[in-house]
Amino acid sequence: MVTFLVLSIAFNTLFASCYKIAAHKKCNLDVVNVWMYAGSVATIAAVIAVKGRLAFHPLVFAMGVVAGVMVFFATLSFFYHMKYGQLSASWTVISLAVGFPVAASILAWHEIPNLKQSIGLALIVVALVLFGRHEANGGKRE
Amino acid sequence: MSLFLLMVAFVLTGLLNVSNKALVEWNLGQYRDLYVLAYYATPLLIGTVMLKIRRQQGDSTDMRVGLLMGFGGALALTCFLLALQGMDGIVAFPVRNLGNLICTATVSIIAWKEKLSRSQKVGIGLSLVAIWLIY
Numbered sequence: 647m648v649t650f651l652v653l654s655i656a657f658n659t660l661f662a663s664c665y666k667i668a669a670h671k672k673c674n675l676d677v678v679n680v681w682m683y684a685g686s687v688a689t690i691a692a693v694i695a696v697k698g699r700l701a702f703h704p705l706v707f708a709m710g711v712v713a714g715v716m717v718f719f720a721t722l723s724f725f726y727h728m729k730y731g732q733l734s735a736s737w738t739v740i741s742l743a744v745g746f747p748v749a750a751s752i753l754a755w756h757e758i759p760n761l762k763q764s765i766g767l768a769l770i771v772v773a774l775v776l777f778g779r780h781e782a783n784g785g786k787r788e
Numbered sequence: 789m790s791l792f793l794l795m796v797a798f799v800l801t802g803l804l805n806v807s808n809k810a811l812v813e814w815n816l817g818q819y820r821d822l823y824v825l826a827y828y829a830t831p832l833l834i835g836t837v838m839l840k841i842r843r844q845q846g847d848s849t850d851m852r853v854g855l856l857m858g859f860g861g862a863l864a865l866t867c868f869l870l871a872l873q874g875m876d877g878i879v880a881f882p883v884r885n886l887g888n889l890i891c892t893a894t895v896s897i898i899a900w901k902e903k904l905s906r907s908q909k910v911g912i913g914l915s916l917v918a919i920w921l922i923y
Contacts, residue, residue, distance in 0.1 A: 647874035655887035657864035677846030683832035685858020710826025718831035720800035746802025751877030766921030776911035
C-alpha cells in the first residue's frame with residue numbers, strides 16, 4: 647500500500663509540474679484542462695483494455711459522474727479566482743481541503759488518531775502556511 | 789466574488805477527497821476503473837462543450853502538456869485509491885498532501901532553479917516531521 651501511495655505522490659508531482667510547464671509556456675489553461683481530461687480518459691481506458699474487463703456498478707458510476715462535475719467546477723472556480731486572487735493564499739486554502747477527508751475519516755469512519763498523529767495533523771497547517779508565505783514573497787520579488 | 793469562488797473550489801476539493809474515501813469504505817474499490825473513467829470523462833464532456841461554445845482553440849503545446857498531465861492525474865488517482873484500500877484516511881490523505889508539497893518543491897528547485905526561502909525550508913522540515921508523526 648505504501649508503494650501505491652509513493653507512486654501516487656510521484657504521478658501527482660508530474661501532474662503539478664506540468665501546470666508549471668503550462669504557465670511557463672503561456673498555454674491556454676482552458677484548453678490544457680480539456681486535453682488533461684482527455685489524457686486521463688485515454689490512460690484509464692488503456693488500463694481497462696489491458697485488464698480486458700470493466701465491472702459496472704450504478705452507484706459507482708453515479709459517484710464518478712458527480713465527482714467529475716465537482717472536478718470541473720472546482721478547477722474552473724480556482725482558475726477564475728486566480729485571475730484576481732493571490733496564488734499563495736489560494737493554494738494554501740486549497741491544500742487545507744485535506745481537512746475534509748481527515749474529518750470524515752474520524753467522524754464517519756471512526757478512525758482515531760493517536761497523540762503523535764494529532765500533532766502531525768496540526769503541523770500540516772503550519773507547514774502549508776509557511777509554504778504560502780514563501781510563495782507570496784517570491785511572487786512579489788518576481 | 790473572488791473569495792466565493794475560492795471557497796467553492798475549497799469545498800469541492802474537500803468533497804472530492806471524501807468521495808474517494810467513501811468509494812473504498814463502501815467496499816466498492818473493485819469498481820475503481822469505472823469510477824476513475826466517469827471521474828474524468830464527465831469533465832471532458834463538459835469542457836469540450838464549453839470550448840466549442842467559446843470557440844477556443846489551443847495549439848500542439850497545449851495538447852502535449854494536457855495529455856501528459858492527464859496521464860499523471862489518472863495514474864495518481866488510481867494509485868491513491870489502491871493505497872486507501874489498505875491505509876487509514878487520517879494517514880493516507882495528509883501524507884499524500886505533504887509528499888506532493890515536498891516533491892513539487894524539489895522538482896521546482898532542480899528543474900526551474902527556484903531558490904528556497906527560509907520559511908519554505910522550515911515548511912519542508914515541518915512537513916517531513918508531520919509525515920513521520922502521522923505515519
